[in-house]
Amino acid sequence: MTKCLLNVDLGELPGEDEQLYALAHVANIACGGHAGDDGSMRRALALCERHGTRAGAHPSYEDREGFGRRALDVTPEHLQAQVAAQCGRLAKLAADRQLPVTYAKPHGALYHAANATPALARAVVAGVVEALGTAATFIGPGTGALHDAALAAGLAYAREGFADRGTRPDGSLIPRGQPGAVLTDHAQARANTVRLATGGTVDTVCVHGDTPGAVALAREVRATLEALALRSEPLGDGALRLVLPEGLERRATREALCAMPGVLDAVITEEHACVYFAPEAPPEEPRLALARLLRIPTPGAGRPLTTISVRYDGQDLRAVAERAGLTEDEVARRHTAREYTVRCVGFLPGFAYLGEVDPSIAVPRLATPRTRVPALAVGIAGGRTGVYPFASPGGWSLIGTALDFTAFTPEQGSVLQLGDRVRFERVDR
Numbered sequence: 001m002t003k004c005l006l007n008v009d010l011g012e013l014p015g016e017d018e019q020l021y022a023l024a025h026v027a028n029i030a031c032g033g034h035a036g037d038d039g040s041m042r043r044a045l046a047l048c049e050r051h052g053t054r055a056g057a058h059p060s061y062e063d064r065e066g067f068g069r070r071a072l073d074v075t076p077e078h079l080q081a082q083v084a085a086q087c088g089r090l091a092k093l094a095a096d097r098q099l100p101v102t103y104a105k106p107h108g109a110l111y112h113a114a115n116a117t118p119a120l121a122r123a124v125v126a127g128v129v130e131a132l133g134t135a136a137t138f139i140g141p142g143t144g145a146l147h148d149a150a151l152a153a154g155l156a157y158a159r160e161g162f163a164d165r166g167t168r169p170d171g172s173l174i175p176r177g178q179p180g181a182v183l184t185d186h187a188q189a190r191a192n193t194v195r196l197a198t199g200g201t202v203d204t205v206c207v208h209g210d211t212p213g214a215v216a217l218a219r220e221v222r223a224t225l226e227a228l229a230l231r232s233e234p235l236g237d238g239a240l241r242l243v244l245p246e247g248l249e250r251r252a253t254r255e256a257l258c259a260m261p262g263v264l265d266a267v268i269t270e271e272h273a274c275v276y277f278a279p280e281a282p283p284e285e286p287r288l289a290l291a292r293l294l295r296i297p298t299p300g301a302g303r304p305l306t307t308i309s310v311r312y313d314g315q316d317l318r319a320v321a322e323r324a325g326l327t328e329d330e331v332a333r334r335h336t337a338r339e340y341t342v343r344c345v346g347f348l349p350g351f352a353y354l355g356e357v358d359p360s361i362a363v364p365r366l367a368t369p370r371t372r373v374p375a376l377a378v379g380i381a382g383g384r385t386g387v388y389p390f391a392s393p394g395g396w397s398l399i400g401t402a403l404d405f406t407a408f409t410p411e412q413g414s415v416l417q418l419g420d421r422v423r424f425e426r427v428d429r
Contacts (some may be wrong), residue, residue: 034068083127350408
């Protein structure tokens with residue numbers, strides 16, 4: 001099935017939990033209309049970069065007192081200027097980090113008023129295009145004036161549903177302030193997510209960052225979406241192979257699968273989970289097996305964090321920078337900006353495949369592998385990065401050298417384990 005994304009409204013509250021950025025596929029960042037200032041926007045953009053989250057603008061009526069949830073009498077011309085100014089403010093701060101703003105979604109009362117009023121919808125879309133261009137994806141209701149205006153302007157459009165909002169029998173949202181409007185129960189949020197993601201009417205599901213318990217709700221929704229994106233296929237008479245999505249935490253996946261009755265073992269690779277059943281316990285119907293995965297934790301949840309010091313002196317650093325159109329310092333900054341997860345361990349004892357690398361510095365494997373790569377060389381290939389534990393042949397582009405790091409010991413084996421979290425820090429010694 002087509003993957004349904006989780007979008008979260010963020011940058012609105014002080015002390016916002018960083019986990020929300022790790023859980024979101026798209027962060028809708030408040031850009032000064034109803035909430036947010038340059039400081040909050042810079043923090044949100046930095047967290048998007050760290051966690052590989054797509055940055056989106058979240059413009060609104062200029063109504064900080066009412067948090068953008070009051071409909072205001074604004075002319076289309078004035079509204080277009082407000083939206084363009086808000087989105088442009090975020091885009092300028094993002095450009096300082098060379099981070100694109102690729103989504104836009106109106107907030108609160110503006111979302112609903114514009115969708116019901118074609119002139120306002122055209123003004124909102126025009127403001128987005130003025131600030132972000134036509135490459136941005138517009139998030140909005142499945143039908144209505146915003147949908148029509150965005151498509152007419154040449155924007156890609158993501159139809160949205162809400163995991164944490166109650167609905168009336170006709171499918172419309174229960175207004176805030178009424179009983180059942182805001183959902184905090186995990187079972188209800190999960191049921192909403194399954195209904196929306198499998199119904200064919202939405203492309204993205206929203207959790208509001210100011211909903212009570214937003215982190216736990218977002219974790220539930222993200223895990224559900226990842227599980228629904230799983231594909232399965234039989235592997236002989238006694239096994240089942242699951243095609244794993246990128247965001248599903250591998251260690252927790254294996255633990256959940258091995259806990260299933262009749263399962264002998266589960267082998268996790270970069271892209272698949274192979275589940276082996278006892279001869280007397282034939283494979284479960286795939287949908288039942290997948291349903292057991294709905295509550296797998298999200299990437300890195302509860303896993304240890306290892307920080308690796310790197311001297312960025314690799315022999316391919318200049319070539320990577322030239323290919324990306326960046327300076328060598330910027331390649332190093334982008335490599336250290338993200339938190340990585342161990343996707344699998346292999347090739348050499350202790351060689352951990354870490355993802356995801358910032359797409360702007362992701363380079364393919366070398367056309368001709370080297371016959372010898374020095375121990376502790378830090379390399380990049382595709383969306384992965386890693387540290388060579390020993391001198392060996394290798395085909396990755398080398399950008400640095402890890403310092404004071406042991407990848408493998410005879411007693412412990414691989415120091416980094418499936419699901420562990422890894423950060424790189426730059427040192428100049």
